Amino acid sequence: MLTDPASRISFDPQSTGFAADPYATYAAMRALDTPYFWESANTWMLTKMADVEAVALDKTMLRNNEDFIEDGDQKAQQRAINFHDMPYHERYVQVNLLESEGATHARLRKVVFREFSPAMIARQRPAIQDFVDTLLEELCEQDEVDFVAEFAAHVPGHIIGRVLGVPDEDAPMLRHWSEEVVRFFDPERGAEDKARAECATKEFYEYLLVLLAEREKAPKEDLLSKLIVYRDSGQLSQDELISTAMLILMAGHGSTIDVLGSGLHALLRFPDQHQRLRDDPNLMKTAVQEMFRYESPLPYFHRFATEDTEVGGKLFPAGTRFGLLYGAANRDLNRFERPDVFDVGRTPNRHMAFGGGGHFCLGNHLARLDMDVIFSTLNTRFTEMELVGAEPKYKSGLSVRGPKELRICWKRA
């Protein structure tokens, strides 16, 4: 009797082996004729670029399936995925721009899209440069640093916070709340994660209420003030305002920290590519694009089929849950030459690290700008950067990808 090839795959996202190298597992899954069924999450995992792309672009594939299940079933499903009995999270995190579809999604996205357009984001460059310079001025006295904790972790909170209107001194709280809430999106979430996510959402909500009250009295040129105008003109409800603000603060937070760490790690693992980038700083744009492909910081999202459908050569009924493994698709040999090689000049490089379809990452230009400023500055300020000690360990789990710490030494120019 023939053994099912899928049964030979050991898929355990919480294992240290997977954290060290998920790509071997992804490659084995990609080699299967049809999608891999992850039984414990009742999810069909898509790893081929063609399949991931097709589902991300399919308008009948939705982030949530509430439109075609009965109310009672919806509660049962919420319970089944452990998304119940957490009132703040249910109200402000489980329902937002990312989780909405159709007309609601279009309306919510339109409200904030302008602020994240390339032209508006480009205005942030001097502020990002200032912040990075100040941070490095303090750090460069040290011979050795943990690049993740001592540098990367400080950046996104300040920058996104500034766009939204959060004072710099509160940025560390944003990081804390963001991490606590985001960790609950991992398919293998537990009871402790749940309590922490709910607690963080409540604190975050109460913090935003105070900030909103301040902006109502004295509006500024920030996104929060603009969201108030949208709310007062009837284009946004109060709940939508809160959930949008929370989403913006969270969405690009941990993932930017992660990709800053994995991006630098990639440069240090491929010194020839690092040197190539130093020799030709005009490659920064393609280098940043490659950092997102090589170690996609948010490697996993899901969609529900709302109709019977065929994906990857197999028929699936409506209601099927699909896992879109962007991190796997971005290493697909059928789309990328030498996919496991980090190539700072890779062109074209149409990867899916920012997702695809209508939910394409709103903050992609901001994330790219952060990376551009940071790696350009590092390459100018430091003539040498090297890993210290053992190979860095990466976070476990399926929904995030980034080094827990990155100990490096550097030599000032």
Added chain:
Amino acid sequence: MVKLKFVQANGTEIETDAALGMSVMQAAVNAGVDEIAAECGGACACGTCHCVLPQEWFERVAAPQDDEADMLEFVIEPQPTSRLSCQVVVSEDMHGMVINVPDSQV
């Protein structure tokens, strides 16, 4: 099939045969027009497949829908005859159409 000509910012011309019903963005990607990043894959959600049509061709193709018009406000250096190529569907009357491609929008 319909012949389309992409003119890149550096003046390089790429001619391609595009199938009826596909988007101009897809035709560009298939033809190796790398500046058309088309990051969202054609959902009118990213603005990175921006192209500029000559006036005479702009007038001949169907006008942008609201969502495309909204997005066009936010592309880098929009022009009066800008389009998002993912929203322009190849039709028979586009034979010989010239499409100017600005530098990458990513």
